[in-house]
Amino acid sequence: MFKKIISCDKKITDLKENCRELSSELSRLQLEIGIQKRPVILIFEGWEASGKGSIISSVIRYLDPRFFKVVSVMPATEEEKKYPFLKRYWNGIPEKGRISVMDKSWYSELADSFLEGDISEDEYDKRIVSVRNFERQLHDDGYIIIKFFLHIDAEEQKKRLKKLCENKNTRWRVTEKDRFQNKNYNKYLRTFKDMLSITDFPFAGWNIIDAKNRAFTKYAVFRTITEKINNSLSCFKPAVSCSSGYTMIEMPVLSEVELQGKTVSPERYPKLLKKYQKKLSEIQNQLYRKGIPLILCFEGWDAAGKGGAIKRVSAALDPRGYEAVPISAPDKTELNHHYLWRFWNHIPKKGHIAIFDRTWYGRVMVEKIEGFTEEERCSAAFAEINEFEYELSSFGAVIIKFWLHIDSDEQLSRFTLRQNTPEKQWKITDEDWRNREKREQYEEAVNEMLTRTSTSFAPWHIIEANDKLYARLKVINTIIRTVSKYL
Numbered sequence: 001m002f003k004k005i006i007s008c009d010k011k012i013t014d015l016k017e018n019c020r021e022l023s024s025e026l027s028r029l030q031l032e033i034g035i036q037k038r039p040v041i042l043i044f045e046g047w048e049a050s051g052k053g054s055i056i057s058s059v060i061r062y063l064d065p066r067f068f069k070v071v072s073v074m075p076a077t078e079e080e081k082k083y084p085f086l087k088r089y090w091n092g093i094p095e096k097g098r099i100s101v102m103d104k105s106w107y108s109e110l111a112d113s114f115l116e117g118d119i120s121e122d123e124y125d126k127r128i129v130s131v132r133n134f135e136r137q138l139h140d141d142g143y144i145i146i147k148f149f150l151h152i153d154a155e156e157q158k159k160r161l162k163k164l165c166e167n168k169n170t171r172w173r174v175t176e177k178d179r180f181q182n183k184n185y186n187k188y189l190r191t192f193k194d195m196l197s198i199t200d201f202p203f204a205g206w207n208i209i210d211a212k213n214r215a216f217t218k219y220a221v222f223r224t225i226t227e228k229i230n231n232s233l234s235c236f237k238p239a240v241s242c243s244s245g246y247t248m249i250e251m252p253v254l255s256e257v258e259l260q261g262k263t264v265s266p267e268r269y270p271k272l273l274k275k276y277q278k279k280l281s282e283i284q285n286q287l288y289r290k291g292i293p294l295i296l297c298f299e300g301w302d303a304a305g306k307g308g309a310i311k312r313v314s315a316a317l318d319p320r321g322y323e324a325v326p327i328s329a330p331d332k333t334e335l336n337h338h339y340l341w342r343f344w345n346h347i348p349k350k351g352h353i354a355i356f357d358r359t360w361y362g363r364v365m366v367e368k369i370e371g372f373t374e375e376e377r378c379s380a381a382f383a384e385i386n387e388f389e390y391e392l393s394s395f396g397a398v399i400i401k402f403w404l405h406i407d408s409d410e411q412l413s414r415f416t417l418r419q420n421t422p423e424k425q426w427k428i429t430d431e432d433w434r435n436r437e438k439r440e441q442y443e444e445a446v447n448e449m450l451t452r453t454s455t456s457f458a459p460w461h462i463i464e465a466n467d468k469l470y471a472r473l474k475v476i477n478t479i480i481r482t483v484s485k486y487l
Contacts, residue, residue, distance in 0.1 A: 005151060006220050007210045015219040022222035023062040029229045030063050030099065036233060037096040037336075039143045042225065043105045046150030047188075048178040049160040050211045055150070056101055058218050059225070068099035073108060082291075082349035084395040085109075085127055086134055090344035093138065095336040106131055107147075107199070111191055126394055128198055133387040135204045140238040140380055141338045145204040146228045148221060149196060150211035154185035203239040238380065246386055247456040253447045254462075259407055262464035269469045276476040277316035283483050284317050284353065291350035293397040294483065297359045300404030302432045303414040305468045309404065309475045310355055316476070322353035327362065339363055339373075339381075340388055347392065359401075360385055361453075365445050369438060382452045393457035398486050400479055401458060403450065404465040408439060 033040055042059070044052045056070060071092055080088050086106065094100040110127055113119045119127070135145055152160070161178055164170040181188055200206045207224045211217045264272065287294055296313065298306045314324060325346045334342045340360060348354040364385070368378040389399055406414075415436070418428040435442065454460040461478050465471035 004206075005208045005210050006224075007216075015215045019215075019219050019222055022219070022226050025226045026059070026062050026222060027064075029226060029233075030067060032233060033099070033144070033229065034067060034097040037142070038233065039094045039096050040099045040229065041094065041138070041143060041145045042099065042101045043107070043145070043147040044101070044103055044150070045105060045107050045148065046211065047152050047157050048181050049157050049164065049174075050150035050152050051214060051217060052103055052150055054214070055148075055217060055221055056103055059221065060101060063099065067097070068101060069094065070101045070103065073102060073104040073106075075112070076109060079349075083347060084391055084397075086130055086391065087344055087347055089134070090341060093143070093337060093341060095333070096142070097336075106134075107195065111188075111195055115188065115191055128195075130391055130394075131199060132201060133391070135201060136239045137340070137384050137387070138338060139203040140384075141377075142236065143338070144229055144232045146225055147204060147206050148224070149192070149206055149208045150217065151208055152211050154182060156212055157182050157185070201239075238376070246390065248451075249454040249456060249459040251450040251454045251460055252462070254405060254443055254450075257405055257462055257464065259405065259410075259464050259466045262470050263467040264470045264473060266469065269473070272473055273312065273476075276473060276480065277312070279480050280313065280316040280476055281318075283480060283487075284321060286487055287353070287398075287483065288321055288351040290487070291396075292486070293348040293350055293392075293395070294353040294479075295348065295392060295397050295399045296353065296355045296479065297361075297399070297401040298355070298357050298404070299359060299361055299365075299402065300463070300465065301406050301411055302435055303411055303418070303427075304404035304406045304465045305471050306357055306404055308468055309402075309463075309472050310357055312472045313476060313479065314355065317353065321351070322355060323348065324355045324357065327356060327358040340384065343388075348397070350396070360388065361449060364449050364453075365442060366435075369441050369445055382449075385453055386455055386458075389453075389455065389458040398483055399458040400482050401454075401460045402463050402475060402478070403446065403460055404463045404471060406465050410466045411436065411439075 044056055046052055060068060060070060076088070089106050092100070110124070110131070114121075114124045139145060161174050161182060164174050196206050196208065207220075209217055209220045209224075298310060300306050310324060314322065323346065330339070330342065343356075343360050346354055346356075360381075363373060363381040364378055367373040368375070392399060415428055415432065418424040450460050450462075463471050463474050463478075
């Protein structure tokens, strides 16, 4: 990989003149990405003392500070380690039209964790796949990702560290980790070579720069940024998802689901509910002790009883250990990020539970049918969602997805009851009636969703919900059975 290194090919006087021209172009491009709503992520990795800080300072000097942020990545805190590896990076992605300048990134965390023995080789390989999916998903959503690795040899690094230590004003910048890296330069070099080689993606390739000459480093970075942004703005092509190999669970089409006879008597219901809720409470305690997160996803027809089912589930839980997340139409800030961003913000930590009232599946249903999102992005969402759920499952989360199913007659009956009952009228909207008119389209979309996203690690459970009492009991019992099997 280091054979592709960008080395000095100009005189110092030429470099300074070129940098002046490129700095003006960089300022212009910042305006252009704002107009085109294209977010940019600049990643600066490299050896300690290779000059990342000074290069970042040079870059941001020519940017409008209102539309960029500098992210200095520190080692994950104990709290951050309770979440999936990439969560804190998803939370920090820039809004559309803005720039994020990263002083280190997920790559530093990945390399350090492996070299320091915090993760196994298998976990390292899994995280490489996670990074590939993460960057491809961002790329396909219009993000421009430009990655730099500033390279210096062991002797140059040693010389720079020594110079920093000789000055009392810069001595503090040299850490034991910096010295350790220099003493183990070859070990780090092998890891960096491997990591950069397998993460040199067509949609987010590495730019390895010989950083011995500071003037050239600045010129090479400016030139690369302006070229990459110009090329991306003039020609954008989504990458092809390389996710495959997931084991799928065969699902019936909704028209084949038998709803008749799926009932429970009002006399038996209270006793069964109490029994199931007690068991669910015990399950929550086991999840907490073992540090296993649980993600419950509720989808279904309007008026199918999602709210009632969620209420009975949450009634059995310790409120300190779960969050109910109602999902409505995305707000302005959410629309200015990748659509999965807002869901990553609500992923539960180890031992906790998240209950989603509607989910990321809106992308392949309402957004697709109502034309809120272009067809190409909706189609790509199936792979992205499977990758997202696989990421959560690999972290150790139990994912249980429910589709609450009622027939058209039952839905009409419930709509009519809500409309004619004053205290329930808030539950029915014009949008519900409009969606009902498109029920056939929605059913087709749901069938595709069930077929393409019912994986072995996150299968769908169809809940026959014509009888609300039966549906609530089946939901709780499904959670108990699934989690007990997992435990």
